[in-house]
Every structure is written in structure tokens, then in C-alpha cells.
Amino acid sequence: MxxxxxxxxxxxxxxxxxxxxxxAAGVSVATASKALNGQGRMxxxxxxxxxxxxxxxxxxxxxxxxxxxRKRSFTVGxxxxxxxxxxxxxxxxGVSDALVDKGVSVxxxxxxxxPRLGQLHVEAMLDKRVDGIVATGKRIDRHLPVDLxxxxxxxxxxFTQPDPGAVGLVSDDAGGARLAVEHFLRLGRRxxxxxxxxxxxxxxxxxxxxxxDVLRENGLAVGEPLLGAWSEGWGHEAVAKLFGRAxxxxxxxxxxxxxxxxxxxxxxxxxxxxxxVPDDVGVIGFDNWxxxxxxxxxxxxxxxxxxxxxxxxxxxxxxxxxxxxxxxPGIRKLPCRLVVRxxx
Amino acid sequence: MxxxxxxxxxxxxxxxxxxxxxxAAGVSVATASKALNGQGRMxxxxxxxxxxxxxxxxxxxxxxxxxxxRKRSFTVGxxxxxxxxxxxxxxxxGVSDALVDKGVSVxxxxxxxxPRLGQLHVEAMLDKRVDGIVATGKRIDRHLPVDLxxxxxxxxxxFTQPDPGAVGLVSDDAGGARLAVEHFLRLGRRxxxxxxxxxxxxxxxxxxxxxxDVLRENGLAVGEPLLGAWSEGWGHEAVAKLFGRAxxxxxxxxxxxxxxxxxxxxxxxxxxxxxxVPDDVGVIGFDNWxxxxxxxxxxxxxxxxxxxxxxxxxxxxxxxxxxxxxxxPGIRKLPCRLVVRxxx
DNA sequence: TTCCCTTGAGAAAACCTTTTCCCAAACCAC
DNA sequence: GTGGTTTGGGAAAAGGTTTTCTCAAGGGAA
Numbered sequence: 001m002x003x004x005x006x007x008x009x010x011x012x013x014x015x016x017x018x019x020x021x022x023x024a025a026g027v028s029v030a031t032a033s034k035a036l037n038g039q040g041r042m043x044x045x046x047x048x049x050x051x052x053x054x055x056x057x058x059x060x061x062x063x064x065x066x067x068x069x070r071k072r073s074f075t076v077g078x079x080x081x082x083x084x085x086x087x088x089x090x091x092x093x094g095v096s097d098a099l100v101d102k103g104v105s106v107x108x109x110x111x112x113x114x115p116r117l118g119q120l121h122v123e124a125m126l127d128k129r130v131d132g133i134v135a136t137g138k139r140i141d142r143h144l145p146v147d148l149x150x151x152x153x154x155x156x157x158x159f160t161q162p163d164p165g166a167v168g169l170v171s172d173d174a175g176g177a178r179l180a181v182e183h184f185l186r187l188g189r190r191x192x193x194x195x196x197x198x199x200x201x202x203x204x205x206x207x208x209x210x211x212x213d214v215l216r217e218n219g220l221a222v223g224e225p226l227l228g229a230w231s232e233g234w235g236h237e238a239v240a241k242l243f244g245r246a247x248x249x250x251x252x253x254x255x256x257x258x259x260x261x262x263x264x265x266x267x268x269x270x271x272x273x274x275x276x277v278p279d280d281v282g283v284i285g286f287d288n289w290x291x292x293x294x295x296x297x298x299x300x301x302x303x304x305x306x307x308x309x310x311x312x313x314x315x316x317x318x319x320x321x322x323x324x325x326x327x328x329p330g331i332r333k334l335p336c337r338l339v340v341r342x343x344x
Numbered sequence: 345m346x347x348x349x350x351x352x353x354x355x356x357x358x359x360x361x362x363x364x365x366x367x368a369a370g371v372s373v374a375t376a377s378k379a380l381n382g383q384g385r386m387x388x389x390x391x392x393x394x395x396x397x398x399x400x401x402x403x404x405x406x407x408x409x410x411x412x413x414r415k416r417s418f419t420v421g422x423x424x425x426x427x428x429x430x431x432x433x434x435x436x437x438g439v440s441d442a443l444v445d446k447g448v449s450v451x452x453x454x455x456x457x458x459p460r461l462g463q464l465h466v467e468a469m470l471d472k473r474v475d476g477i478v479a480t481g482k483r484i485d486r487h488l489p490v491d492l493x494x495x496x497x498x499x500x501x502x503f504t505q506p507d508p509g510a511v512g513l514v515s516d517d518a519g520g521a522r523l524a525v526e527h528f529l530r531l532g533r534r535x536x537x538x539x540x541x542x543x544x545x546x547x548x549x550x551x552x553x554x555x556x557d558v559l560r561e562n563g564l565a566v567g568e569p570l571l572g573a574w575s576e577g578w579g580h581e582a583v584a585k586l587f588g589r590a591x592x593x594x595x596x597x598x599x600x601x602x603x604x605x606x607x608x609x610x611x612x613x614x615x616x617x618x619x620x621v622p623d624d625v626g627v628i629g630f631d632n633w634x635x636x637x638x639x640x641x642x643x644x645x646x647x648x649x650x651x652x653x654x655x656x657x658x659x660x661x662x663x664x665x666x667x668x669x670x671x672x673p674g675i676r677k678l679p680c681r682l683v684v685r686x687x688x
Numbered sequence: 689t690t691c692c693c694t695t696g697a698g699a700a701a702a703c704c705t706t707t708t709c710c711c712a713a714a715c716c717a718c
Numbered sequence: 719g720t721g722g723t724t725t726g727g728g729a730a731a732a733g734g735t736t737t738t739c740t741c742a743a744g745g746g747a748a
Contacts, residue, residue: 029698033737062733068734069736070703075472078452100453106452108451265639363704384707408704409706413704
């Protein structure tokens with residue numbers, strides 16, 4: 001019979017401490033610390049001997065102890081309410097990537113839309129002495145269910161509604177919409193329709209406004225944007241509305257869609273009607289959700305919000321705030337980019 | 345002119361410490377600590393006075409200091425190489441949810457497929473004295489680009505290839521496949537085809553094997569599974585192969601697909617051929633990727649791997665390992681569930 | 689030789705909390 | 719009164735590191 005103690009994995013062997021390194025090298029902990037950090041004064045020979053000893057013993061300083069002393073934990077909290085992750089994950093990966101190289105780790109805090117959960121996470125972050133917080137959401141026009149306004153640590157908002165006076169980073173939706181519409185115009189398409197999401201989303205209006213602006217600036221007729229849902233189904237319906245009229249003269253020859261799912265619905269519906277994309281009608285989506293954009297037939301041209309860069313910028317912004325460099329409060333808009341495939 | 349110091353946000357005011365609470369309550373720090381933790385002996389009146397003082401001052405113990413002493417940081421690392429997130433995010437949310445209630449925070453570590461990045465993150469975790477690590481991937485049959493085999497802390501693998509002798513949690517793919525095929529049989533469909541991904545994926549074989557088993561157990565003809573890509577395009581091609589033959593008698597009346605994208609392609613292709621779903625042919629997908637499953641026409645019946653539960657279980661398993669309870673090493677398979685919509 | 693300065697390195701405080709041990713006072717029984 | 723036991727609470731060490739201060743030895747100049 002095998003005893004539990006025997007079958008259980010043996011972790012044991014606690015990490016080697018600075019004290020042990022110092023003892024092994026025959027110096028005091030103070031000297032050892034200074035040797036490893038390049039501080040203090042000592043003979044090059046002593047310093048090297050200590051370093052070598054540390055290397056041999058596999059010494060790694062205890063971050064907890066360092067943080068306690070330095071009042072800087074080299075960790076930040078990342079709040080999100082987007083479990084679904086289409087927007088969140090690239091953003092989060094961006095934040096993480098920007099920080100890992102600076103030795104900063106990221107706490108993942110999924111707050112759903114639950115204020116209790118939000119409170120719980122924020123308190124945990126504060127207790128763990130994070131240096132700052134990045135707040136992320138799935139909507140640019142909604143607050144997270146937490147109050148971050150009077151924390152004693154800096155907060156950066158990325159892709160979510162910032163508190164007044166705080167630093168916020170969002171994608172430049174108007175610019176993204178311009179990119180799409182101007183691309184159509186450059187290709188000679190002059191009857192551009194816009195099919196987008198529900199009126200309750202701020203970005204719907206931002207993008208629609210930019211759409212109108214570009215057309216007006218070019219002296220073209222401005223169609224009324226079609227507001228609906230963020231779904232393929234709505235794309236189908238919208239095509240029925242736009243292309244239902246008998247006289248083909250009234251048909252648009254370009255459709256700028258509020259997201260890729262709508263665009264997918266539009267493309268499928270057009271094909272079912274025998275209207276060719278891009279020959280007869282160009283289609284551009286928004287979000288550049290690759291898995292969708294690459295599966296449409298033909299592959300979808302789409303506006304990319306550069307969320308990974310947005311995340312990186314947010315991480316860096318937080319870091320400079322943590323370092324005490326004052327940042328201009330307010331919302332900074334980061335440019336989108338158009339990913340041209342074959343649909344428009 | 346406004347000085348920088350004036351315009352910069354004022355964070356300041358360091359957190360209140362136990363020492364301050366003790367001073368305010370007129371006791372020693374030792375007594376204060378004991379009062380707040382329900383330890384030691386003192387008059388109920390004293391204990392209450394200290395607690396009240398702490399509450400008034402908004403005292404929150406410094407986790408860093410606690411961790412240093414207790415040799416337990418109440419943090420864990422979550423390694424993932426899935427930036428895309430379809431599988432990872434529910435899993436990660438599950439891990440996080442399971443742990444936040446126990447006061448454990450989660451470090452997000454995106455290691456991509458880069459060993460250097462993996463090394464970096466693992467060392468950071470170790471330095472920060474995490475209590476354990478959850479390793480997560482986008483593939484069940486691949487290792488993360490890190491070596492976690494000789495750490496001094498427990499590791500749980502979820503949805504990725506575990507080291508030998510370690511604790512691993514994966515979805516029961518064979519069971520999931522059975523669910524799908526048996527559902528078809530229950531509905532009286534007896535000519536079931538299987539269209540799935542590339543041979544390089546272990547799950548392709550696991551599921552195909554289960555598919556064959558169920559048919560054999562029921563004395564039915566076993567068609568050769570069609571291996572291809574995880575894409576809509578492959579779904580289209582597969583339909584051409586399956587339904588290209590002239591005599592309709594040879595056609596399947598059910599298609600079990602290896603993922604939802606293939607299923608989507610199959611459904612679209614069938615519709616284009618005038619074959620009705622589910623009247624003529626039933627279709628079931630795998631992954632229950634809601635955004636896809638709900639957008640197919642008709643909505644897609646699909647196998648759900650319960651990734652959020654998987655994450656929760658992984659979190660809890662790690663926790664009990666951290667608490668020193670020995671866990672049976674090896675791979676534990678968690679059941680899938682069939683989400684019935686309209687396609688099959 | 690005396691004084692001063694530099695060099696190399698150690699002692700100790702600090703960060704904040706927990707826990708063990710200890711002590712004085714009060715209380716009890718005899 | 720005496721010996722013993724509670725009772726309430728404090729002193730101090732511990733956890734691992736960084737940093738400031740101190741100090742002895744050695745060197746150079748006068």
C-alpha cells in the first residue's frame with residue numbers, strides 16, 4: 001500500500017533567499033543586495049563573487065518583499081465586463097504584452113455587469129496594492145459597474161466610458177467610418193448606403209454622422225442610415241429594403257455596414273438575389289472580425305479598430321501615470337485602419 | 345500659470361496601516377491584529393472598539409505583508425496561448441469566477457506560442473509567489489511553450505496537453521460526439537455523415553471514433569469521416585462530395601460536423617442545393633459558438649463543451665492542490681452538453 | 689607622526705502584519 | 719496570607735529585501 005505522503009507530489013524546497021546567498025558568499029545581506037542591484041561600493045571582485053553565488057544558487061528576489069518596501073508592486077488590475085471576448089481579448093492581450101516587458105503583471109478581473117463583483121475585484125486589487133487599473137468594456141458608451149473615481153491609484157479607461165477628468169482611450173469611430181466611405185468614393189461608387197446597429201449605441205450615431213459628412217463633403221446624396229440590430233438577420237432585412245424597389249436606378253452600389261455580422265448578412269442576401277459583390281455592389285464591414293470577414297464570400301473588406309494597439313497604448317499610458325508623469329485627461333482617439341479584402 | 349504639481353491628479357494619502365488603527369484605539373498592534381482576526385483573548389468591549397476604529401479609518405490589511413508572512417499570496421497565474429479567445433475566454437472567466445469568491449486573484453499571462461514569452465511569464469509568476477498555475481491552451485493536444493514540470497507550486501492543465509503525472513481537465517469529446525450522433529438516431533435519422541477538421545488534431549480522431557462506435561453499436565453503416573479544415577469553405581466542399589451523387593438514396597440524412605463553422609458551411613451549401621434543413625437533413629455542430637450557431641438558418645444544434653465549468657473546475661482543483669490535498673493525477677474528462685436548436 | 693579622506697563593507701531600520709511568548713494584575717481556594 | 723490559575727494585553731520576532739548610516743582600515747599629504 002502506498003502512503004498518501006508518498007504519492008503526493010513533493011513541492012517543498014522553498015526559494016533561496018538573499019540571506020542564504022550572502023552567507024554562501026561570506027558577506028552581509030546588505031552587501032549582497034547592493035552587489036546584485038549595482039548599488040553601493042565594493043571591489044569588482046566581491047561584486048562578481050556575490051553575483052556568481054546568486055546565479056549558482058538560482059536566487060530570485062521575492063517580489064512581495066520588494067513591493068512592500070518600494071511601495072510599488074509592479075502589478076496592475078485589468079477590469080472587464082466582456083466575457084464574450086470579441087473586443088476584450090485583443091485589448092487585454094495588448095495590455096498584457098505592453099506590460100510584461102516592463103516586468104509588470106496583470107490581474108484579470110471579470111466583473112460581468114455585477115456591481116457586487118466589481119466592488120469585490122476593486123477591493124482585492126487595492127488590497128494587493130496594484131500600481132494602477134485599466135478599465136475595459138465591451139461598449140464604448142457604457143460605464144463599468146464600478147466606481148473608480150476616487151481611488152488613490154491611477155486609472156486608464158480603454159474602450160469604455162471614462163469618468164470625467166480621467167484618461168480614456170477609444171477607437172476613432174468617425175475616422176474609421178470615413179475610411180470606409182472614402183474608399184468607396186475612390187473606387188467610383190457614389191450611391192453609398194449605411195446599414196448599422198441600434199440607436200441605443202453611441203457609435204451608431206458617431207459613424208452615421210461621419211458617413212453623412214463624407215457624402216456631403218463630396219456633394220453626394222445622403223441616404224438615411226438604416227438602424228437595426230447587430231445581426232446577420234438585420235443585414236438580410238436591410239437588403240430587402242434597399243434592393244426591394246423595382247427600378248434598379250435607385251439601388252445603392254455600395255453598402256457600409258456597422259459591423260461584420262451585418263455585412264455578412266448583406267452579402268449573403270445580395271448573393272441570394274443574384275446581385276454580385278463586388279461587381280454590382282461593394283460591401284464594407286466594421287470590426288474586422290477575421291473569422292467572419294474571411295468566411296464571407298467574397299472575403300469582407302472591413303474597418304479594424306486596432307484593439308491590440310489600443311490595449312498597448314492603454315498599458316503604456318497607465319505606466320507613465322504610475323511613474324508620476326502627468327497625462328492630459330480626456331479621451332484620446334486612436335486611428336482605425338481599413339483592411340481591404342475583396343468585397344469592396 | 346498653473347504648476348504641474350497643481351494640475352497633476354493627487355493620489356497621495358497612503359493606505360491606513362494597522363499601526364495607525366492600534367494607535368487610534370489606544371492598544372498595541374498585536375492586540376489590534378488579534379481583535380480584527382478574532383484571535384487572542386480580550387474583553388468583548390476592547391475587541392469591538394478596535395473593530396469600530398478600523399472601520400472608521402477604512403483600514404484594509406496590506407496583502408503584500410500578509411502574503412510575505414503566511415507564505416501564501418492568494419494569487420494564481422493563468423497561462424494561455426489563445427489570443428483569439430473563442431475557447432480561452434469562457435475558460436478564463438470560469439477560472440476567475442471560481443477563485444474571486446475565495447479571495448484569490450488571477451494573473452493573466454498571454455504567452456502566445458513564444459517560449460521566451462512563456463519563460464518570462466513563468467518567472468514573473470514565481471517571483472510574485474503565486475500559489476499555483478492554471479495552464480490553458482487553444483488545443484487539447486498541444487503543449488504550451490513552457491516547461492511547468494518541476495515547479496515548486498502546483499499546476500493544473502485545462503484544455504491543453506498536461507505533463508505526465510500532472511492534473512489535467514479536458515472536455516469529454518467522445519461523449520460530446522456520442523451526444524450528437526445518438527440525438528440523430530433518436531430522431532430516426534440513420535444515415536449519419538461526419539465532416540470534421542484536419543487529421544493533425546487529436547480531437548478529430550477522438551470524435552470520429554465515438555461517431556463510428558455509436559453507429560456500430562446500433563448496427564448501422566459507418567461512413568468514412570470526411571477530414572478537412574475547420575472552415576465554412578470545407579463545409580461547402582464536403583456537401584459537394586456527400587450530395588454530389590445522382591441517386592438520392594445514397595445521401596445522408598444527417599451530418600455531424602466537427603465544429604460550428606463547418607456546420608455553417610454545410611447548412612449554407614445545403615440550402616443552396618435546395619436541400620431542406622432539418623426536414624431533409626439534420627445538422628449538428630460542435631463548440632456551440634453562440635454567435636455562429638444562432639446566426640445560421642435555421643439556428644444550429646451544437647455540442648457545448650461547457651468551457652466555463654471546465655474553468656471553474658480547474659480553478660477549484662488548483663485551490664485544493666494549493667491547500668495540500670493530494671489530487672489524483674491524470675486527465676479528468678468533463679461532460680459536454682447538447683444544445684438543441686432547430687437544425688437537427 | 690598626525691590629520692583627513694577614501695574605500696569597502698556591515699548594522700540596523702524600515703515596509704506591514706501575524707504569532708508566539710511573556711508578564712502583570714486579579715482572582716480563587718485554602 | 720500564600721500558592722496557583724486565569725485574564726487581558728503587550729513585546730518582540732519573523733518574513734525578505736532595500737537603504738541609510740556607521741565604522742574600521744588604509745592611503746596620502748603636511
